[in-house]
Amino acid sequence: MKIIEVENLVKKFGSFVANDHLTFSVDEGEIYGFLGANGAGKTTAMKILCGLSAPTSGKVMVAGYDVYRQSEMIKKRIGYMSQRFSLFEDLSVWENFQFFGGIYGLAPAKIRERTTELLGRLGLESEKNQILGSLPLGWKQKLAFSVAIIHRPSIVFLDEPTGGVDPITRRQFWEIIYETANQGITVFVTTHYMDEAEYCRRVSIMADGKIVALDTPSNLKDKYNAANIEEVFLKIARN
């Protein structure tokens, strides 16, 4: 089943075309890498997929809902995490989960159950009363990811989730992403670490508002005769 379906998505700001006829789809349970240079139009497209911004034209369906008419339904079915927007630093770990669980309308008993389960998976049960601000960045990022999936969304959007994170934690983070995808939650991720692109099932690469390549990492490497995704990226961007 397709969890995201985009056909001829166009988004203009005045005369500037930020998204120029994007067409792609994402399968349920897939890890999809959304790559592109700065200014290529990734953030604009992500905002549209999250129901935060309306397209100028084109068809966009997310989790079975239409972004033009049902953006509020989309917001309930998605999770979102970025490097910049994280959790509340002055609240404890537990309080952060309560707060975001409440926002997504989960019953208190459900929030307790899922918080316990998610903290257990991270091995951070004993930290639940710690103030978030006192924890290492890597832990905060893992917690932010868990909070983003507390309501069991159909799809979770991760915007540069591992920026600035140490190399060991970065890899642990990707193991959590894999586990999540194995449970059927679709993962839509952007990153500037090209080695991470190889962990995705498929990646698309944007340039100047268009999707210029979309395939599995190994097919892209074959097609561009490249040793790794970084080379593919460079060949596309320097074209």
Place this chain on the structure above:
Amino acid sequence: MSANISIQAANITKRYGDKTALDDISFDIAKGELFGFIGPDGAGKTTLFRIITTLLKPGNGIMTVEGLDTVKDYIKLRKILGYMPGRFSLYQDLTVEENLKFFAGIFKTTPEANYELVKDIYSQIEPFKDRKAGKLSGGMKQKLALSCALIHKPEVLVLDEPTTGVDAVSRIEFWEMLGRLRRSGITIVVSTPYMDEASRCDRVALMQNGKIMSIDTPEAIRNNYGRDLFAVKTDDTYRLLSDLRQYKPTRTAFPFGEHIHVSLADESVKTAEIISYLEAAGHSNIHISKIEPSVEDCFMEMMSTESSTREK
């Protein structure tokens, strides 16, 4: 102090409340060196750079830049320092040209007087000189910020995470610019969380939790890894990782793109034995080769060693 030294840190410590941001750090950076501080967020890079640029006093220790003490001689020192902070330093409502004039003016000079130094970088954004800085793309802002940090012809250039959040292509272009700039003889100090950028530096310091774990040339750091390292690949990378972790002789196994990098606790194990283990586990298309470690491999190795010593 040797005349050849540009920046010298002696036992620098900085605490914020009960948090130690920098823990007894010492190093020398030579004149004309392109020196990198490499580490994740929270390693202490920005605190260190604020001390180097006289914006913050160290708690303990002495920092000198070009023979000047960063606390006592800060007025003299600021004239010869160029600083590009991690957060954006430009005036968004001024145009490209106005920003450059403003920063030159602060140092009582003009863009024309030192144009030769910034020409390579500034000429790329000059076609947009009447555009407001706030309307520039990320890559162009970065070039303008670098031009502004250079326009008074500093002796020492300090760049705090200039490539963070920047795409792979712009990162390469930025390092190419630094490489050319280096030939003018200026001392350049850069911080970055990207381990692959280490190879662009003459020497690097690998930082974690307020400490320098290692300080050396990138080649020497790689040569000091001290173990055999293998890159393994099969058709199922995710299962391969867990199978390699369960393999008794395995010491470490970390994903690197489509490969898993493996070091062995028992180095007498032959690659043929690893292959037959993986075949028995049902893997197909098994590729294994001995590789040279990258700086990232070394960084993770040092992180693991540091945390196990701390636990003891």
